[in-house]
Each structure stands twice: as C-alpha cells, then as structure tokens.
Amino acid sequence: MEKKKQSENNLGLVKTQYFTFAHPPQELKLESGDKLGPITLAYETYGKLDKDKANAILVLHALSGDAHAAGFHEGDKDPGWWDVMIGPGKAFDTEKYFVICSNIIGGCKGSTGPSSLNPKTQEPYALGFPIITIADMVKAQCNLIDHLGIKKLLCVVGGSVGGMQALEWVVLYPERISCVIPIATALKHSPQQIAFDEVGRQAIMADPDWRQGNYYGQAQPEKGLSVARMIGHITYMSEQSMEEKFSRRQKDKNYSFKFGTDFEVEGYLRYRSDNFVKRFDANSYLYITKAMDYFDVSGDKLLPKDKKLAIRFLVIAFKSDWLYPAYQSQEIVRQLKIRNMDATYCEIKSSYGHDAFLLEVEEQTHLIKHFLNKTFYGYNIARNNEI
Amino acid sequence: MKFNLLALDHQVIYQIIEPGCRVLDLGCGSGDLLYLLAKEKDAKVQGIEIDDSAIYKCVEKGLSVFHGDIDSGLSDYPDQSFDYVILNQSMQQVKKVDFVLDEALRVGRKVIVGFPNFTYLRARLMFFFRGKAPITPSLPYRWYDTPNLHFLSISDFQDFCRQKKIRILSAHYLGKKRLVKAWPNLLALNAIFVIAKP
Numbered sequence: 001m002e003k004k005k006q007s008e009n010n011l012g013l014v015k016t017q018y019f020t021f022a023h024p025p026q027e028l029k030l031e032s033g034d035k036l037g038p039i040t041l042a043y044e045t046y047g048k049l050d051k052d053k054a055n056a057i058l059v060l061h062a063l064s065g066d067a068h069a070a071g072f073h074e075g076d077k078d079p080g081w082w083d084v085m086i087g088p089g090k091a092f093d094t095e096k097y098f099v100i101c102s103n104i105i106g107g108c109k110g111s112t113g114p115s116s117l118n119p120k121t122q123e124p125y126a127l128g129f130p131i132i133t134i135a136d137m138v139k140a141q142c143n144l145i146d147h148l149g150i151k152k153l154l155c156v157v158g159g160s161v162g163g164m165q166a167l168e169w170v171v172l173y174p175e176r177i178s179c180v181i182p183i184a185t186a187l188k189h190s191p192q193q194i195a196f197d198e199v200g201r202q203a204i205m206a207d208p209d210w211r212q213g214n215y216y217g218q219a220q221p222e223k224g225l226s227v228a229r230m231i232g233h234i235t236y237m238s239e240q241s242m243e244e245k246f247s248r249r250q251k252d253k254n255y256s257f258k259f260g261t262d263f264e265v266e267g268y269l270r271y272r273s274d275n276f277v278k279r280f281d282a283n284s285y286l287y288i289t290k291a292m293d294y295f296d297v298s299g300d301k302l303l304p305k306d307k308k309l310a311i312r313f314l315v316i317a318f319k320s321d322w323l324y325p326a327y328q329s330q331e332i333v334r335q336l337k338i339r340n341m342d343a344t345y346c347e348i349k350s351s352y353g354h355d356a357f358l359l360e361v362e363e364q365t366h367l368i369k370h371f372l373n374k375t376f377y378g379y380n381i382a383r384n385n386e387i
Numbered sequence: 388m389k390f391n392l393l394a395l396d397h398q399v400i401y402q403i404i405e406p407g408c409r410v411l412d413l414g415c416g417s418g419d420l421l422y423l424l425a426k427e428k429d430a431k432v433q434g435i436e437i438d439d440s441a442i443y444k445c446v447e448k449g450l451s452v453f454h455g456d457i458d459s460g461l462s463d464y465p466d467q468s469f470d471y472v473i474l475n476q477s478m479q480q481v482k483k484v485d486f487v488l489d490e491a492l493r494v495g496r497k498v499i500v501g502f503p504n505f506t507y508l509r510a511r512l513m514f515f516f517r518g519k520a521p522i523t524p525s526l527p528y529r530w531y532d533t534p535n536l537h538f539l540s541i542s543d544f545q546d547f548c549r550q551k552k553i554r555i556l557s558a559h560y561l562g563k564k565r566l567v568k569a570w571p572n573l574l575a576l577n578a579i580f581v582i583a584k585p
Contacts, residue, residue: 337463345453374449
C-alpha cells in the first residue's frame with residue numbers, strides 16, 4: 001500500500017455555502033404527502049469542476065454530521081469530519097475531483113429543519129416540521145446538484161445514514177450516477193436498529209425541557225438528548241474497542257461510593273454527550289432517526305427492474321461493526337449479484353465498530369482511490385503507477 | 388502484468404476465453420488473469436476472493452471483486468450470468484465440490500476447472516518408495532499446512548464428469564513449463580478442463 005502524507009495535505013480554509021429553493025408555490029413534495037418550502041441546503045465544495053462537469057463526487061454525512069467535511073473553518077482548530085479522506089492526494093483527491101458535501105434537510109447545521117423559522121408563522125417549525133424521509137433528503141440534494149449544473153455525478157458516497165442516502169440516490173436517480181460507495185450501511189433498519197433509535201427518541205421526549213418540541217428560545221432538553229447520544233456512542237464502538245480504550249480504568253484510585261463518574265468510560269460518555277448537546281438540536285435528532293427507521297430499499301426496490309444500469313458499486317463493511325453488521329452490506333451485495341451489477345465488496349478488518357468508517361483511513365483510502373480511478377479513467381490509468 | 392509473465396495455467400485459461408466474454412473467477416487471487424482478460428480481451432470480469440490482501444490488489448488493478456467464500460458466493464447469481472466461470476486451483480479447496488460445481492455450471496455457460504494432479508509421477512514415487520505424503524510443485528504443502536481438502540487425479544475428475552453427465556469440452560495438461568502431450572495422469576502436474584452441462 002502507498003504511503004500517504006495525510007496531515008500536510010489539507011484544503012486550508014473553506015466556507016459553507018447555502019442554496020435556497022422550493023419557494024412557494026413550488027414546494028418540495030414530501031413522501032408523506034406534505035410539502036416543504038422554501039428549503040435551504042448547506043453545502044461545501046472542494047476542488048474544481050472540470051470542463052465536462054464529469055468529475056463531481058457527492059459526499060453524504062451521517063446522523064450528526066454536517067456540510068463541513070474537509071478543510072478548516074476560520075478560527076477552528078479541528079478540520080471537517082472526513083478531512084482524512086478528502087483533500088489533495090487523499091482518497092477523494094481534490095486535485096482530480098470536485099467534491100461536494102451536502103447537509104440534509106431535517107438537520108440543524110444550516111439546512112432547513114425543525115429549528116428553522118417557519119415562514120408562515122415566523123416561529124421555529126418545532127414539531128410543525130413535516131416528517132421527512134431519506135428520499136426527501138435526496139430529492140433536496142438533487143436540487144442542489146441541478147443548481148451546480150451537474151448532470152451526472154461521478155460518485156455518490158456516504159457512511160451509515162450517508163450510505164442510506166447514497167443508496168437512495170441509486171433508487172431515485174440511477175441515470176445520474178457513475179458509481180456509488182455505500183459504507184457501513186444497510187438497505188433497511190433491523191428491529192434492533194429501530195429499537196436503539198426509539199430509546200434515543202424516548203429519552204429526548206421524556207425530558208420535561210422538551211415541551212412537546214417547543215423549547216426554542218428556552219433550554220434544549222439537554223438531559224434527554226445527552227442520554228440519546230450516550231446510547232448512540234455505545235453502539236458506534238465495539239466491545240473490543242471499549243476494552244482497549246477504557247477497560248475498567250477509574251478516574252481515581254478508589255471507588256467514590258457515590259453515583260459520580262468512577263470509570264473512565266462513564267466520563268467519556270458524559271464528556272462526548274455534553275459536547276453534543278451544545279451543537280445538535282434535539283428535534284433534529286427525532287426527525288433524522290425517524291427517517292432512518294422508515295428507510296427501506298430492500299429486495300428489488302434498490303435497482304429498477306426494467307432498466308439496465310451501468311452503475312459501479314463499492315460496498316464496504318467493517319468486521320466489528322455490530323450496529324450495521326457486515327451481513328447488511330452483504331444483503332446489498334446479494335441484490336447486486338441478482339442484477340449482475342459491476343461491484344466490489346470488502347469487509348475491512350477493524351476493531352473500531354461502526355466508528356471504523358471515520359477511523360480506518362488507510363484501507364478505505366486504498367479501496368476508494370483505485371475504485372474511483374478505474375471508474376474515471378478506465379483500466380489503463382488505473383494500472384499506470386503500478387507496473 | 389503481461390501475457391508472457393503469467394503463470395502457465397493462467398496462460399492456458401487466457402487463451403481459452405474468447406474476447407468480450409463475461410467471466411467470473413472464483414478464488415481470483417490478486418487478479419492477474421482477470422486484469423489481462425479485461426484489458427486485452429475486453430472481457431467483463433468479476434472476482435470472488437476470501438483473502439483481504441488479495442482483494443486490495445484486485446481493486447488496485449481496477450477489478451471488481453467480492454470478499455467472500457466460494458461455497459456460498461454463487462447462489463444469488465441468476466442462471467447463465469457468465470460465459471465462463473473459472474475455478475482454478477480452488478475446486479480442491481471448497482467444502483462441497485459437488486454443490487459448487489453444480490452452481491458454477493448453473494451460473495456459467497462453461498466452467499474452467501484447474502486442479503493439481505495427485506497422481507503425478509513424482510507423487511507416486513514419494514508415496515510408494517518413501518511412504519510419505521507427496522510434495523510436488525503443484526502440491527507444495529505439507530500435510531499439516533495444506534489448504535487443499537480434496538486430492539484427485541485427472542482420471543478421478545474424468546470419472547466424476549462421466550458419472551455426473553458433465554460434458555468435457557476440452558482438457559489441457561500442464562507440466563512445469565509446457566503442456567504435456569502423453570500420459571497426463573502420470574506426467575501432468577496440473578490439469579485444466581473446460582466443462583459444461585449435458
């Protein structure tokens with residue numbers, strides 16, 4: 001495998017941009033039958049769109065992610081959430097490709113969601129925000145891609161909920177994608193996954209500060225959201241990674257014999273969830289997890305029956321991921337085999353659990369870089385630097 | 388990878404396959420054969436491979452490959468999905484040879500099977516005179532580290548095809564560096580059969 005110089009190759013300063021569309025009366029028709037508009041989507045772009053507009057890659061983020069995938073915002077110490085993968089010479093090489101990261105509707109990171117102002121009432125939507133689905137998120141993103149003047153995306157890629165969006169792109173706009181990379185994701189949520197989401201939602205809604213969603217201008221239901229996030233974090237790790245990271249290590253030598261944080265793992269969960277409630281809206285958590293639970297492109301729903309599709313797939317799973325176990329990725333592969341699709345599947349060895357898609361950089365870089373090369377340039381170039 | 392650098396078995400298989408064919412290679416390794424078929428013969432190729440590092444090498448070459456085992460890797464494919472299914476040096480390593488061959492013959496119009504010949508002369512001598520499990524260039528493993536589960540001769544395979552009513556379309560017998568013309572069951576290290584359903 002190639003040696004990479006990751007740390008020194010970054011994009012420098014980047015800025016989030018905003019695109020507003022679906023102005024009434026042309027609102028976006030949602031899967032539920034409701035309408036939503038106007039809609040603002042936050043997005044960032046890195047690299048340059050080539051003359052043929054053929055080198056565009058759409059990156060889709062996970063539950064708590066945002067449009068800021070790479071580079072630095074002014075004054076920030078930390079780069080975007082997938083900076084290790086996006087940049088000059090990285091897996092998504094911004095010297096070759098034009099990378100777009102789009103936020104999702106329903107979120108709270110600059111796109112229209114429950115915390116946005118409802119133009120009809122001039123108050124935050126709160127629970128007046130319509131229930132949205134992964135398909136609705138993707139339809140909104142497609143408006144953005146139209147706005148950027150891109151007819152066909154070279155690649156759509158995402159992990160976890162981002163992977164669901166990538167799969168939904170295949171369902172809705174198969175003719176507009178050359179390749180797709182679903183990572184650590186599923187064709188549908190299993191009862192276990194729905195159950196975890198429901199516990200998170202119940203924790204938020206049980207918090208008196210939630211006030212039926214009408215907490216804007218007052219305190220956020222921090223306790224509830226924080227418990228939801230703690231549950232999330234447990235499911236993102238693996239037993240092994242928790243053992244390695246925390247074991248039974250204590251903050252102090254002796255037990256406190258109180259209900260404080262004796263163990264490091266408790267401190268970690270509290271610290272991470274305390275940070276999370278500062279940057280994430282509780283209602284968004286409800287809406288997005290509901291969209292995840294509704295998502296179902298299993299069976300023959302993924303690939304339209306009557307069409308011959310020329311989409312290449314790279315499906316990636318991680319061995320220790322028990323939230324989105326490898327068998328769910330293999331279900332995707334099953335559908336691809338049934339339809340004789342050009343596809344690659346790799347189950348990467350990792351002990352990080354579901355978090356691996358953010359952490360296993362070297363393996364993913366290797367797979368994605370060469371997969372994109374082949375898709376973009378064909379066999380000849382793919383092999384150039386190798387013989 | 389160029390043709391003349393390919394291993395002899397790969398050269399033979401490469402020459403069997405016509406341009407533009409759909410090819411599935413079960414146990415494709417690092418993909419040297421598939422790569423050449425795709426690049427030079429414009430074949431539409433797909434591999435299945437269990438070893439991670441081999442998968443990375445395939446992807447490096449731009450090949451499409453599924454990470455998984457052969458025993459369960461075929462069931463999802465519709466009938467006749469491929470012109471050729473290759474089982475080179477992998478048939479003797481699967482658990483249920485019967486089942487895998489049936490499946491390969493179902494999803495492929497033709498199947499190319501390559502395997503080491505257990506009754507190669509030197510193997511017989513080792514067995515007979517030294518009383519040892521044979522080690523040969525095509526069976527280089529010791530009894531305790533071999534990945535092979537099944538040991539068969541060319542005659543065994545021919546019998547098997549006769550019993551199963553599998554048609555043998557062509558047979559190729561390989562020595563160390565060139566093809567073997569006479570007494571293959573005694574002199575060939577490896578055999579490659581092209582077979583099809585009756």
